[in-house]
Amino acid sequence: MPRKKATTKRSSNAAMKPQNQAQRLPAEQRFAAELQALASFDQGPKPTGWQLTPRAVRTFVVGGDAGDVPISRKLYGHDVAVERAIATLAGQRGLLLAGEPGTAKSMLSELLAAAVSGTSLHTVQGGAGVMEEQIRYSWNYALLLKEGPGPEALVPGPLYQAMAAGQIMRFEEITRCPTEVQDCLIPILSDRLLHIPEMKNADDSVLLAKPGFSVIATANLKDRGVNDMSAALKRRFNFEALSAIRDRQLETKLVQSEVKRLLETQNIPLTITPDVTELLVTVFQELRQGQASGVQLDAMSSVMSTAEAVAVLHDAAVHSWYLAQSDQLHARHLLRHMVGSVIKDDDQDQHRLRQYLKLVDKERSEPVWRDFLHGRNALPE
Ligand SMILES: Nc1ncnc2c1ncn2[C@@H]1O[C@H](COP(=O)(O)OP(=O)(O)OP(=O)(O)O)[C@@H](O)[C@H]1O
Numbered sequence: 001m002p003r004k005k006a007t008t009k010r011s012s013n014a015a016m017k018p019q020n021q022a023q024r025l026p027a028e029q030r031f032a033a034e035l036q037a038l039a040s041f042d043q044g045p046k047p048t049g050w051q052l053t054p055r056a057v058r059t060f061v062v063g064g065d066a067g068d069v070p071i072s073r074k075l076y077g078h079d080v081a082v083e084r085a086i087a088t089l090a091g092q093r094g095l096l097l098a099g100e101p102g103t104a105k106s107m108l109s110e111l112l113a114a115a116v117s118g119t120s121l122h123t124v125q126g127g128a129g130v131m132e133e134q135i136r137y138s139w140n141y142a143l144l145l146k147e148g149p150g151p152e153a154l155v156p157g158p159l160y161q162a163m164a165a166g167q168i169m170r171f172e173e174i175t176r177c178p179t180e181v182q183d184c185l186i187p188i189l190s191d192r193l194l195h196i197p198e199m200k201n202a203d204d205s206v207l208l209a210k211p212g213f214s215v216i217a218t219a220n221l222k223d224r225g226v227n228d229m230s231a232a233l234k235r236r237f238n239f240e241a242l243s244a245i246r247d248r249q250l251e252t253k254l255v256q257s258e259v260k261r262l263l264e265t266q267n268i269p270l271t272i273t274p275d276v277t278e279l280l281v282t283v284f285q286e287l288r289q290g291q292a293s294g295v296q297l298d299a300m301s302s303v304m305s306t307a308e309a310v311a312v313l314h315d316a317a318v319h320s321w322y323l324a325q326s327d328q329l330h331a332r333h334l335l336r337h338m339v340g341s342v343i344k345d346d347d348q349d350q351h352r353l354r355q356y357l358k359l360v361d362k363e364r365s366e367p368v369w370r371d372f373l374h375g376r377n378a379l380p381e
Pocket residue numbers: 074075076077078099100101102103104105106107108218220245254258306307308310
């Protein structure tokens with residue numbers, strides 16, 4: 001149905017709230033009001049260097065309240081893992097979040113760093129080209145030549161900054177770095193100090209980590225073997241595995257609330273009815289598992305993570321709002337946005353998707369499924 005009074009909606013919508021200047025704010029800024037409420041509400045004991053008590057950190061991640069201020073749930077389905085992760089950090093051990101793609105490893109690491117340290121910005125993004133200097137420190141060569149190796153010429157990297165401030169450093173996709181680069185963390189996690197042998201003054205040549213410093217690393221299980229992690233480094237981390245959410249209701253709730261939040265940040269007041277979200281989550285779960293209506297199908301080779309379900313629903317919503325000029329997202333608009341997330345680099349996946357749609361066509365008569373199948377003509381030939 002075309003959108004009614006689109007101009008009125010758009011102009012009132014534009015006045016809703018000022019656009020944020022950044023596309024995406026770090027968690028500590030996005031949820032600043034919640035963090036503030038938690039800090040003033042929970043006065044219990046907290047580890048040295050922490051901004052919040054461990055209980056308040058948990059509430060920040062899994063939701064609850066701080067007195068009469070509601071705290072939103074941000075991570076679904078991993079409450080026990082979250083508690084263990086917080087205990088790991090409170091015990092001053094490194095935390096490694098491992099799991100399949102799109103299981104909210106990065107999200108949890110960002111939330112924990114924001115809640116524990118008040119910043120999630122001491123971050124290294126692992127990759128084949130990352131060198132130790134980018135993690136620890138490097139030098140301003142102009143100052144180095146002029147004044148020699150002193151504190152002024154040192155350019156602190158995320159690790160140096162986190163140690164000096166007693167905050168958390170995030171190491172994203174650690175196994176994408178060569179093993180010898182990863183290993184620069186071994187002495188840090190053991191002795192909690194960083195040697196800077198180049199310094200001209202011996203007093204400056206060791207940086208001792210302040211209380212509150214720790215490392216949260218993430219590793220993607222699909223990328224296991226890209227670069228192995230040494231046994232010595234593994235021993236210095238507590239591993240926490242995050243798995244894909246299997247519960248349909250929970251995944252539906254998550255996808256619905258994430259997309260609602262994304263649309264709000266873009267000032268798009270589009271309605272998505274829960275049946276459309278539930279259908280999308282059902283399709284993702286069935287394609288992931290290779291099973292639908294009791295029939296065994298070929299499972300897709302692509303991951304089809306929850307993160308991708310969020311992306312598909314969000315893309316379809318944005319498309320409906322701007323291009324179809326509709327106030328509501330219809331199930332028939334989902335399929336065309338699923339193509340890129342379902343069919344990536346394996347041609348067979350196209351065939352698998354068509355087989356699935358054929359089965360669904362035979363088995364499901366509910367209006368929302370019929371509407372979904374209308375989208376079939378948007379599939380590539
Ligand atoms: N359990 C969950 N709770 C809340 N959101 C989730 C959950 N699982 C996935 N998501 C959604 O997935 C998005 C992406 O997650 P994130 O990037 O943190 O995953 P990841 O595990 O780091 O993936 P990758 O391995 O590709 O880096 C989140 O922003 C959120 O929308």
